[in-house]
Every structure is written in C-alpha cells, then in structure tokens.
Amino acid sequence: TPTDAPGNGTTESSDRNGIKSIEVGYALLHALQESTRPMTLTALSKATGMTPSKCHVYLTSFIKVGLIMQKEAGGLYDLGPSALRLGLAALVRVDALEHARAAMQLLRDESEETVVLSIWGNRGPTILHKEDGAHWSPLSVRVGTVLPVLSATGLTLLSGHPRAAIDELLRRELAATPDENPWKVASVDALHAELEKVRALGIAQGRGSNFPGYTGICSPILDHEGGVCAALMVMGETKHFARSFDGPIAVALRRAAAFASERIGWRPGTKWTGREPFFIL
Numbered sequence: 001t002p003t004d005a006p007g008n009g010t011t012e013s014s015d016r017n018g019i020k021s022i023e024v025g026y027a028l029l030h031a032l033q034e035s036t037r038p039m040t041l042t043a044l045s046k047a048t049g050m051t052p053s054k055c056h057v058y059l060t061s062f063i064k065v066g067l068i069m070q071k072e073a074g075g076l077y078d079l080g081p082s083a084l085r086l087g088l089a090a091l092v093r094v095d096a097l098e099h100a101r102a103a104m105q106l107l108r109d110e111s112e113e114t115v116v117l118s119i120w121g122n123r124g125p126t127i128l129h130k131e132d133g134a135h136w137s138p139l140s141v142r143v144g145t146v147l148p149v150l151s152a153t154g155l156t157l158l159s160g161h162p163r164a165a166i167d168e169l170l171r172r173e174l175a176a177t178p179d180e181n182p183w184k185v186a187s188v189d190a191l192h193a194e195l196e197k198v199r200a201l202g203i204a205q206g207r208g209s210n211f212p213g214y215t216g217i218c219s220p221i222l223d224h225e226g227g228v229c230a231a232l233m234v235m236g237e238t239k240h241f242a243r244s245f246d247g248p249i250a251v252a253l254r255r256a257a258a259f260a261s262e263r264i265g266w267r268p269g270t271k272w273t274g275r276e277p278f279f280i281l
Contacts, residue, residue, distance in 0.1 A: 024050070025058040029067060029083065034267075038076035096264045097129070100221060100230060103260035104131045110252045113236040116141055116216075118153045125154045125231070135236060141211070149173045150183035150191070152204040152218040153231045159198040159220055160228035167192075182207035201245050202254050208238055217243050217250055219257035224265025232257050 031047040032039060041059075045052045059077060062068035066082030104115045113133040118125050125147040147153050150173050158166050170191045177184045185191060198204045198220075206216040216235025220228040234253050235241070242249050262268070 025062065028055065028058055028062065029079070032068065032077065032079050038071055038078040040076055044077060096223070096229065096260075099263040100232070100260045101129060101131075102263075103221075103232065103256040104129065106259065107131075107232070107234055107252055107256035108133055110256075111234050111236075111249050113234050113241070113249070114141065116153075116233045116235065118147065118157070118231045118233065119229070120157045121146065124149055125151065125157055128230070133236065141235075147210060148177075148183070150177055150181070151210055152206040152216060153233055155191070155194055155198055156204045156218045156220050156231040156233075157228055159195050159204070160222075160226070163192055182209050202257070203245050203250055205243050205245070206233070206235065211235070213238055215241055215243055217253055219253050220261075221257050221264075222261040222266040226266065229264075230260075232260070 027048040027050070028044055031044055035043075035047075039047070041052050041055060044050075044059075045055050048055065050058075059068055059070075063070060063080070066080045067086075068077055068083070069080035070077055100117055104117055108115045108131040111133065112135055114135075115131045115133070116127055117129040118127050120126070123146045127141060127143055127145045127147065129143060130141050149155075149158070149169065158169075167188065170188050174185070174188055174191065194204070202219050204218045206218065208215045214235055215238045216233045218231050218233040221230040221232055223229045232253065234249055244250060258268070
C-alpha cells in the first residue's frame with residue numbers, strides 16, 4: 001500500500017509544490033472524465049500507469065466521498081454523484097464572455113490584427129465585442145453591427161446545425177443576395193458544402209463583402225454540449241492578410257477558439273451538435 005495513499009491512516013507526503021497523492025489520485029478522475037463509458041480496474045490501471053492494487057486504494061477513498069462509483073454489473077467504475085455536482089457548480093459559475101475576451105486578447109497579441117467576437121442575436125450574426133490590433137487601419141467595426149447570414153461569421157455560427165434545420169434559411173438568404181456579392185453561389189448545395197468545410201477545417205474564410213478592402217477568417221467557439229455559441233474572427237487588410245487554412249494566423253485562431261471552448265466546458269473530440277446558437281453572459 002503506498003504511504004501517501006489517502007485513507008490509510010498515514011501522513012500524506014507534501015512539499016511546497018503541493019500534495020503528491022492528490023495529483024496521483026486525480027489521474028483516475030481524469031481517465032474516467034476522458035472515457036466515454038465506465039471502466040474496469042484493469043483499464044484504469046493501464047490508463048493511469050498505476051498498479052491495480054494502488055488504483056484500488058484510491059478508488060476506495062473516491063467512492064467514499066462520491067467522486068467515483070462502482071456499478072454492480074461487472075464491477076465497472078464511473079464518475080459519481082459528487083463529481084456531477086462539482087461539474088454542474090463549475091458550469092453555473094462559468095463566465096463565457098470573460099474566457100472569450102481572454103482568447104481574443106491572446107489572438108490579438110499574436111496576430112497583431114483586429115479580433116471580433118460575434119453571436120447569433122435576434123436579427124442574425126451580431127458583433128458583441130472587438131479588440132483592435134496593432135496594425136492601424138481606418139476600419140471601423142462597431143459593436144452591435146448585424147452581419148449577413150451569408151458571411152464567414154454567419155456560416156460559422158450555423159455550422160453546428162444539421163442541413164434540414166437551416167436549409168430554408170439559406171435558400172431565402174441566397175435568393176436575396178445580389179449577383180455581384182461574392183457569396184452568391186450557384187445553389188444552396190454550394191453553401192452546404194461551405195458548411196462542411198467549416199466543420200472539417202474549423203475555419204471559415206471571409207470574402208471581403210462586409211468591409212471592402214478587408215478580409216478575415218473565423219472559427220467557432222463551442223460550449224459544453226458541443227454547440228456553436230460564438231464566432232471568433234481575426235481580420236485585416238486584404239493586401240497583406242494571410243487567410244489560408246493552415247497559415248500562422250489560422251493556427252493562432254484555432255488555438256484561441258479552443259482555449260475559450262475548453263474553458264466553458266467543451267471537451268476536444270466532442271461532436272458539434274445541431275441546435276440554436278446561444279451565448280452565456
């Protein structure tokens with residue numbers, strides 16, 4: 001039995017860097033958190049690198065406080081009711097806008113370009129916040145501006161929806177779009193193809209239709225259910241802005257969007273869900 005195991009009557013080893021046994025035991029909670037199903041003792045041992053006997057000592061203490069529970073069928077282990085209450089309490093206290101703004105500032109500093117956060121408002125894609133970049137420009141992006149549905153921001157916010165839920169909306173928008181608009185495509189199928197690209201690459205490319213002379217790229221911010229709750233865009237002058245899917249700005253954008261998403265509860269690998277976009281203020 002490890003001397004630093006909780007619940008064995010011994011004094012836990014600790015130093016100025018923290019209590020080691022808590023860090024070791026957390027590996028079990030993390031393994032169950034990352035798993036999509038309950039786990040056996042053998043699987044937990046393999047996932048954490050601990051021996052089965054050491055795992056069992058920690059599991060016993062976690063079961064006592066309700067962080068882990070053991071299912072009767074097959075002796076499988078899963079997260080317990082205390083873990084659920086902890087997660088729900090943390091979720092209620094999440095300030096999504098605070099995390100989104102932190103991501104915006106990181107992206108602005110790395111790209112030196114203007115960064116814009118938008119949500120799906122009552123009248124469509126709406127700019128909620130912006131961070132001006134180091135590169136001076138006459139571009140004026142006003143908070144509260146409603147952007148077209150057929151835009152990089154609009155498609156990003158719609159990218160979590162199944163085709164049936166948004167097909168009629170896209171048809172109406174396409175029919176109302178002037179022929180000279182760069183988003184005017186041959187059919188609604190072409191728009192759905194753009195949405196598939198956003199889902200696959202995590203990036204929507206702007207076409208310079210909203211702010212002439214400027215362009216940008218946009219990524220979704222996802223919530224704890226995998227829903228698209230906001231769109232994060234970085235933009236700059238077309239003549240020098242690198243809008244490729246794999247360029248340094250795109251890499252920084254994806255990283256910033258993931259930063260915000262993970263801090264409001266999204267887990268990497270969670271599928272995007274199709275429902276109405278929303279934002280927790």
